[in-house]
Amino acid sequence: MNPHPDLTSQVIRSLGWLYLALCAMNLVWTFRLGKAKASVAALAVWSSYCTALALLAMVHLTKFAEPQNFPFFMPLSIKTQIDGLANPVIFFAVSTLLFIAMIVLREWWTKPTIAWLILNAAILFMALSMTDYDFRQIVGKPDNVPIVAMLFIVGFFTWLFFSRAVENDRRIALGKPTVEKEGDEKVLVWPDLVYSEMICMIALTAILVIWGVVLQAPLEDPASSVKTPNPSKAPWYFLGLQEMLVYYDPWMAGVVLPSVILVGLMALPYIDFNKNGNGYYTFNQRKFSIITFLFGFIPLWIGLIILGTFLRGPNWNFFGIYEYWDVHKLEVLNNVNLSEYFWIRGLDQPLPAAGADASALVKTLAILKREWVGLAAVLAYLLLLPPLMAGTIFQKFFVKMGFVRYMVLANLILFMAALPIKMVLRWAFNLKYIVAIPEWFFNI
């Protein structure tokens, strides 16, 4: 018998309950549409969808003699297609495109019906994917369950933000007060606030207890300093940083860039000079700050956590969501330093080097000569770009912010952009290091 069956009777039954829950969700949705006097055609479509889900659930919940022959599963052709597309380049390209679409199409996808359809599609995709053994292994790992939940929660709150912002922007354009301004009357904290706090606390306690009963907290084999697991992963919330290790050395990915993130977050209120959008949701009044923050939070922070958790397997290789985590998967890595590109491939010379018995000064000079292109590029990036941007695209900012604030902003943006830039350079040119001085542990 197959030790790794895609379909077992237990999986099928659990999926039955999931479809039943989805059916219940859609019943509520259909009833609400009915109350809101939706058209008969729309109600008919939603009712038939609910019926289909109910039937699907029944089929799953009914005993089935041969689970491996169960007719509802993710087709192999789709699995192969999705796995074939799985690599960091496509992951990053798709998440960037989705990010742009999210902003450009915000008035379309925040409509309740569209958002509801997206949610349904996401749940159905998850449910179908659960019929795959390897997918279940990754998603069902106890420590990964909160991350799956986080995906849906972050999605929900992003939708909530955009729908509120779209509504407010429409009102502002018409010269009307925002939603937040409308309910201006004051209420007493007792009972209006303390009661909702109480209900919230009780609900949370119940959720935590049920979560603790249903799902056991992860506990693996006792610690052993000789048995290194493959892959060795940091706690899930640091996996974005661990993913950066692919592109930068630990001193950058693990120390400098996280510090820049923290300093940047703390500096945020002092460099955002825009007085609008304080105390209400809006997009149009704060386009620059919201796009920058969302880019950092969604594709870079959350996106890289997803990548590091679900798609990085043994030896930190990239695996598709339905792919078996094969320890022996080989990925050819022949990355080249910028200095090698310049001296060996460009000028057809050996890398400059000092003799073994040369003095420290001569050795240092030889290293600097070897790496001068990369050093010049990094210095130009950090020193020339800020004034250049101040004169061109950021001219308005520079005038309004003054020198110090502008320089802080420019440097933060450059550091944030450094990650995608290095990613693209790696994928396009197999570039390993821009500056490679392993003698001083100084690789960029």
Next chain:
Amino acid sequence: MSIGEYIRDSQIWKSIFRHPAPYDRRNRVVVMLTNFFLHLHPVSVKKQGIALSYTWCMGGITFFLFLVEAITGVLLMFYYRPTLEWAYNDILALRDVTTLGIMREIHRWGAHAMVITVWLHMYRVFLTGSYKPPREFNWVVGVLLLVLTLLLSFTGYLLPWDQLAIWAITVGSNMARATPFLGHEGPGAQILNLGGYDLITNASDARFILLGGRFVGEATLNRFYILHCVAIPLVVSLLIAIHFWRVRKDGGISQPL
């Protein structure tokens, strides 16, 4: 006179609660001003300011989870011993045989949830522009609390002393080795030497200070245990107090001007 009235009229009751029951408007105001636990709140708020769709309640949930972690954590401390000999066995026993061993699952899941809710709280505060003047400094305090939440979770990750714990901490703390100037494999560390002796070695660098050794071992377990149960919670408690105080002083839940 009903029993309820009799109790509320007694000297004992009146000595504990400094106000009459909040049945009418006046006493609903008084209760907020005279009760220790309630006086964190203002007396009245704008209706939209406390709407769930506006605040997401994520700051409050994070604080509640902090309390849950503190209570379940204290209970766990009665049982768990942070030594190589006992740490793993105690967690195993909590899972399999100990009464109320579920405290460990709640503690673990609550910790994960707290990391997520603290991010979402920051997300909401950013999206409503609530960091703008006069609340700039409270945002900074909030960022510090976010970092400390991650550090609490990171130090707690080691305590079960299983494979997940030791290797996650090894991977995480390996970064410290590469700290510029302060890590023995970081750029600039070679410059710091006296008469040919390196000041920064694998027994004196940032990673050594963090782990209390050259690798994740018993000293690390003890160090992380104290950080997790005493040192960081103390700092967090202080910062939470400042954070809440500043929310009130800076004008309450943010509102359109």
